[in-house]
Amino acid sequence: MSTLADxxxxxxxxxxxxxxxxHGGVELKFPVKESPRLAVGTPEQLNRIxxxxxxxxxxxxxxxxxxxxxLQGDFGxxxxx
Numbered sequence: 001m002s003t004l005a006d007x008x009x010x011x012x013x014x015x016x017x018x019x020x021x022x023h024g025g026v027e028l029k030f031p032v033k034e035s036p037r038l039a040v041g042t043p044e045q046l047n048r049i050x051x052x053x054x055x056x057x058x059x060x061x062x063x064x065x066x067x068x069x070x071l072q073g074d075f076g077x078x079x080x081x
Contacts, residue, residue, distance in 0.1 A: 007023050008022055008023075008051045008056075010051070017032065018038070020056070028071070045058065045060040054066055055067050
């Protein structure tokens with residue numbers, strides 16, 4: 001099991017990407033189009049992000065992404081429609 005040595009300071013949506021600023025100065029960034037659930041969100045929904053010690057949660061979009069998954073390039077499950 002791996003553990004992050006850093007914690008998230010803030011997370012936000014800007015210019016088509018989710019950006020996570022870590023306390024240690026590292027910035028994680030990924031395009032919302034890579035996440036099926038986030039790709040359909042409005043800017044307001046995408047900016048409503050809850051941060052936990054383990055990852056990010058978008059309550060309006062019913063999406064949770066772990067920091068470990070984000071670092072591995074896993075940006076969520078495809079939604080069956």
